[in-house]
Amino acid sequence: MLLQETTGGRFPYGTISADDLLAGLDLSDYQALASIEEHIKVPPANIVFAVGDQPRRIFVHRSGRALLYWTNGITNTKNACPADLNHIFGLIEALSGRTFSASMKTITSNEFDVIGADDLFNFLRDQPASCFKLAEILSRKCQYVMQMIRSH
Amino acid sequence: MRGSGFFCQLPSEDLEGFESIKVTKAYPKGTTLFFEGQAATGVYMLCQGKVKLSTCSQVGKIIILEIAEPGDILGLSAAVNGTDHETTAEVLELCQVNYIKTPDLLEFLQSNAEACLNAARQLSRNYQTAYRQICALGLSDSVADKLAKLFLGWSGNGSGGDNDVHLKNFFTHEEMAEMIGSSRETVTRALKYFREQELVTLRGSDLIIHDRERLKAVIGTRTSKRSEM
Numbered sequence: 001m002l003l004q005e006t007t008g009g010r011f012p013y014g015t016i017s018a019d020d021l022l023a024g025l026d027l028s029d030y031q032a033l034a035s036i037e038e039h040i041k042v043p044p045a046n047i048v049f050a051v052g053d054q055p056r057r058i059f060v061h062r063s064g065r066a067l068l069y070w071t072n073g074i075t076n077t078k079n080a081c082p083a084d085l086n087h088i089f090g091l092i093e094a095l096s097g098r099t100f101s102a103s104m105k106t107i108t109s110n111e112f113d114v115i116g117a118d119d120l121f122n123f124l125r126d127q128p129a130s131c132f133k134l135a136e137i138l139s140r141k142c143q144y145v146m147q148m149i150r151s152h
Numbered sequence: 153m154r155g156s157g158f159f160c161q162l163p164s165e166d167l168e169g170f171e172s173i174k175v176t177k178a179y180p181k182g183t184t185l186f187f188e189g190q191a192a193t194g195v196y197m198l199c200q201g202k203v204k205l206s207t208c209s210q211v212g213k214i215i216i217l218e219i220a221e222p223g224d225i226l227g228l229s230a231a232v233n234g235t236d237h238e239t240t241a242e243v244l245e246l247c248q249v250n251y252i253k254t255p256d257l258l259e260f261l262q263s264n265a266e267a268c269l270n271a272a273r274q275l276s277r278n279y280q281t282a283y284r285q286i287c288a289l290g291l292s293d294s295v296a297d298k299l300a301k302l303f304l305g306w307s308g309n310g311s312g313g314d315n316d317v318h319l320k321n322f323f324t325h326e327e328m329a330e331m332i333g334s335s336r337e338t339v340t341r342a343l344k345y346f347r348e349q350e351l352v353t354l355r356g357s358d359l360i361i362h363d364r365e366r367l368k369a370v371i372g373t374r375t376s377k378r379s380e381m
Contacts, residue, residue: 014279095269096276124269131268132261135232138275142229145282146238149217150209 014141015087018060021134029127036119040112048089048104048112055090055100057114062086064110070102090117092138166264173256178248185226185241185249192230192237194253198222201247205239206330216331218281219244225274231257232271244322296342297371298332303352304368307361321359 025033039062042048048059051070066083083089083104093100094117115123124131174197179185185196188207196203203220217239220226230237231254252260261268307317325343326336346352351367353360361367 014283092276092279095273096280097273098280101280121269125265128262128265128268131265131272134272135261135268135275138272138279139229139232142275142279142282143233143235143238145279145286146207148286149215149282150207 014092015084015089016091016134016137017084018086018088020137021088021130024129024133025127032126033115033123036123037113037115040114042106042110042112044106044108046106048106048110049100050103051100053100055094055098056117058091058094058117058120059089059104060086060113060115061089062111062113065107066104066110067107068102068104091120094121095138166266169260169264170267173260174250174252176248176250178246179243180246181243183243185243186237188237188240190237192227192235192254194251195228195231195257196226196241197250197252198224198226199248199250202244203247204242204244204327206242207239209333213333214330215285215333216327217285225271228271228274229278232261232275295332295334295338296345298334299328299339299342299346300351300367300371302328302332303359303361304364306359307364315363315365317361317364319359319361321354321357 022030022033037060042064048066049055049057061083063085067080068083069078069080071078089104090100124134176199179201185203186192198220200222203224203226204216205218205220205226206214206216208214220241226241226249227237234254261271303319306319306321323331324336325339329336329339332339343352343354346367347354349370350362351370352362
């Protein structure tokens, strides 16, 4: 299997930093979030989620090394890049109603905070400030991608 | 009557607030709602009709990003970021929109988490659509491949037998070229090749894919004339 990194070694569909999204929550909000999270440990060489899976659960990558694998739909080339720590995987897919476009496989032992997608959305509905921050983050991502298209 | 768009499913009490800040307008075909680079003074929530969203590359090539349909919110990322519009929006069919000024929209989103979550859903879809466009533009250098993928993408909405698909096509060769980042002349040559190979026939507004599987198989095989197509 030929693997090649994308330009800059970044997962092309992007993820969201948990620190960016959740910064500014007060203690009671963090406690509310902790009550809906499940902390899991995944051994090496395990699949965390796979291409085509429905994003029913959101994964916050807390420790360990893991790789994201995906196939470019145009050229059929295999791609891989490291999964960023403290980034949220599955949130953009859950919001857009699409399935996971990459698979994640652990290299070492990893730890994740896992939240049900519906539970996270219910939490965000009580957090207008975090919701708006999410919209701002996604807007910036949209603009970044548009700059890439214009530079073609 | 509530439509199927993200904002149309808000609870009744939130809809009242929304009703007070929106202005409903209708625009005929050919109207430009906003230009790329123009300050984002508001957003357009498409209730009826279709709108073409395009951008201009550094070398002046027009790239069509998508055709917005009812339920889509146009200009949202620019309004949330407080920047200029990244695209030009041109009405393709008579459309009805709800226009909301940017300050009113931001105030509504900041005080209404459900509406904000719906806005995040729209932005996520926009983001993923734009990234797919990058892949299509940057990594497939054969126009025939891009055109084949465009038709195969449309073929889900067509009628026909097991493998042949009949579609209605409303786009000119020029517009198809803009969708895939190519030129009208090259698209015309690619369509001639498809017709000669009995893969796709375009007759007026009738687009016939004779054999979807054969069309899929063609992708990636045309290397000898890559410089031309």
